[in-house]
Amino acid sequence: MYDKQSFTIEQHIKQLQQRGLAITNEQLAIHYLSHVSYYRLAGYWWPMQSDKEKHIFKPNSKFEDVVALYNFDRELRILLFDVIEKIEISLRTKLIYHLSHEFDPWWFxxxxxxxxxxALIETLASIKEEVDRSKDIFIKEHKQKYKDDLRFPPAWKTLELTSFGSLSKLYGNLKNTINAKDTIAKELGAVNHTYLPxxxxxxxxxxxxCAHHSRLWNKNLPGAPKLLSKPPYKWVNDVPTDNQKLYIHLCIMKYLINIIAPENSFSVKLIDLLAKYPSVDPNALGMKPDWTNEPLWK
Known part of the structure; x- marks a missing residue:
């Protein structure tokens, strides 16, 4: 039976110190623990522990390094959210355009x-929730003007409200014989429908x-993206073999954003972020030692 009681911030600090975490600035620790929950920060000091059962820290473990990791991770999520937004808008645009022309505005x-x-029924249920929740004027006007039409609003209205997750599911669930599936993949540099889903x-x-403020820094990501053997655009010469680390996913995002927004500053911002936090080990993200010299990132 779980019988642990809640600790005060001061008790947490004392316990961390007893376990070997150096806290030279207690006011800093009090500040962070009063604004960031203990267990959220624990995800950043976990790798610093030599004994995970007794929670004993390795020598020279510092609270300041925990704070640096936390802030690095937060800024990394903000950077990636900006990149993913552009990818999401591009995918949405292409789905609306190509499928509506190949079929009709209610292809989805x-x-x-x-x-x-x-799977489509489940996706449509999620889309319906998004449409029903919408306060957008163009949805309200559509429902008023076409109240006898029980279908969803056309793709160019409905999919503007649809989440990236639902968009990716719609694309991945399309039959491989659908012309638009290959067209979209080709336009995004993925050659055909095999890789993009x-x-x-x-x-x-x-x-x-990113949306739920979850830790990304050293997370093992689920799934393994399929990689092109000969991408038509700039890629990495040293292809990572550990597809669970963030780096390969960063590479895919960079590959896509180079097509969608060729003048993007993703490389510069990522390099600057790592330079801002020198205590962060890029290897935890799966970064190669010379990744900045790869054609993709230049």
Whole structure:
């Protein structure tokens, strides 16, 4: 039976010190623990512990380094959220344009063009919630003007409200015989429908981590994106083998953003962020020692 009682901030600080975490500035510790929960910060000092059961810290473990990791991770999420927004808007635009022309404005309700009708029903349920919650004027006006039309608003209205997760599911669930599926993949540098679904799935997951302020820094990410053997645009020469680390996902985002926004400053901002926090080990993200010299990142 769980019988632990809640600690005061002062008790937490004393316990951390007893376990070997150096806290030279107690006011700093009090400040952070009063604004950031103990267990959120614990995710950043966990790797500093030599004994995970007794929670004993390695020599020279410092609270200031915990704070640096926390702030680095927060700024990394902000940076990635900005990149993912551009990818999301591009995907949404291409889905609306290509599928509406190949079929009609209600293609996303057409079970004949999807592989898994059950998965489509689940996605449409999520989309319906998003549409029903919407306070946007263009949705309100559509419902008033076409109140006898029981269908969703057309794709160019409905999909503007649809989450990246639902967009990626719609794309991935399209039958491979649908022309637009290959067209969209080709326009985003993924050659054909084989690779892009796994890319979008991984980016959607990372977007959720960013939206919910979850730790990204040393997280092992679920899923393994399929990689092109010969990408048509600049890629990395030293392809990482550990697809659970963040680096390969960063590479995919960089690859896509180079096509969507060629003048992007993703490389510069990522390099500057790592320079701002020198105590952060890039290896925890799966970064290669010479990653900045890769064609993709230049």
């Amino acid at each position: 309700q057409n079970t004949n063009i999807f592989e898994n009708s059950g 796994s890319w979008l799935q991984s980016i959607a997951q990372i977007r959720n981590y």
